[in-house]
Amino acid sequence: MTQTPTRTTYWLEHAWLSTHVEPGVTVEVGDGRITAVRDDTPAPPPGAEILRGLTLPGLANAHSHAFHRALRSTVQVGSGTFWTWREVMYSVAERLTPETYHELARAVYAEMALAGVTCVGEFHYVHHAPGGAPYADPNAMGEALIAAAAEAGIRITLLDTCYLSSGFGQPPTRHQLRFSDRTAEAWAERSALLKDRDHTRIGAAVHSVRAVPADQLGTVARWAEQRRAPLHVHLSEQTAENDACREAHGCTPARLLADHGVLGPRTTGVHNTHLTDEDIALIGRGSTGTCMCPTTERDLADGIGPATALQRAGSPLSLGSDSHAVIDLLAEARAMELNERLRTRTRGHWTAAALLRAATVDGHAALGWDDAGTIEPGALADLTTIALDSVRTAGPVPRLGAETAVFAATAADVRHTVVGGRHIVRDGVHTLLPEVPKALARAVEALRA
Ligand SMILES: [Zn+2]
Secondary structure, rough: OOOOOOOOEEEEEEEEEEOOOOOOOOOOEEEEEEEEEEEOOOOOOOOOOEEEEEEEEEEEEEEOOOOOHHHOOOHHHOOOHHHHHHHHHHHHOOOOOOHHHHHHHHHHHHHHHHHOOOEEEEEEEOOOOOOOOOOOOOOOHHHHHHHHHHHHHHHHHHHEEEOOEEEOOOOOHHHHHHHHOOOHHHHHHHHHHOOOOOOOOEEEOOOOOOOOOOOHHHHHHHHHHHOOOOOOEEEEEOHHHHHHHHHHHOOHHHHHHHHHOOOOOOOEEEOOOOOOOHHHHHHHOOOEEEEOHHHHHHHOOOOOOOOHHHHHHHOOEEOEEOOOOOOOHHHHHHHHHHHHHHHHHOOOOOHHHHHHHHHHHHHHHHOOOOOOOOOOOEEEEOOEEEEEOOOOOOOOOOHHHHHHHHHOEEEEEEHHHHHHEEEEEEOOEEEOOOHHHHHHHHHHHHOOO
């Protein structure tokens, strides 16, 4: 669905080529992939599609719960903690059906396309009907998300999530019954029915060490290993999770996951916030990835994770908008550096280029798309163009485009989004779903009723 059989030539006024910004770059696309890149073309070749501004590889949003978009702003009233926020989130989860989730997710993924996101990692755990009864198609909810991404024109890695318990040794609560397959074996059987397709990869997730009993972690890890699929896990987002894990197992969540084969180069720990030095070494040594979601982590008062230490230890960084308090991968990239400046009172922890790599090539790798996230021959033809003439981006010299993209631009500056050589956003307008704000309003309203 994301591929076009025709050949297209794009001319990029400025292109970020993973290390630097190059003016006047011509990109040839055939069958959805980049076939040639020429960087010595000051003027557009005849017939080329012109992308004015700074073109980046498509952005990867490595951690999403699409239905959290229905909570935007409404959860900003009052006080509380992650745990009180979670009660509100569960009340929305309870109202989802395959139809309402499809409608909401399509609008949310369209919002992502407008923000330059070409691939989303959907950490999906609302599997069954309220109360836990399976739908006639046991993957009706997952298929609704896959269809939503196709209709919004972006790629998806559906991280089908195993969620079996409310805490260590505790059954799911009433709200959590629809998340649970009861056993990891049953989760594995259901997930195995989902298949990769052009715009879709199927991956796995362990919701957290709270939600999957230790003796069943290996089943999920093996499922991912056999398929060489990405495996994600919420890891040490809250100190309460660490305390409960120590009480139940006498070790940290990272240690528990490592001992049950969950960590490794195809695994990504999401949040990785409250870690010991040993946890950081464990995660880094196995090249387990780190997905940070700094807007959500601030929003939920989680804390600031040791991302610089994790990267130094060998853990590649990816970024996600998670709860979708806002959907803006450039803001997520910027927040990494700015949070660290506040924490350390020094500047310069990441370069703009390093943060863009997290938002592009490393984010795609975390989602199982090793052939996306760069502008080079053979890569998937996924491109995101940032305006350099908006009120936010006008002024700086174009060769500092990476710095402008990370430290000045916002999602509102995304002018074009190309997925598999197909223009999904043109001049700031979604070409498949032109009324995205109305679709969002309608879908959110339907869940409030
Ligand atoms: Zn999450």
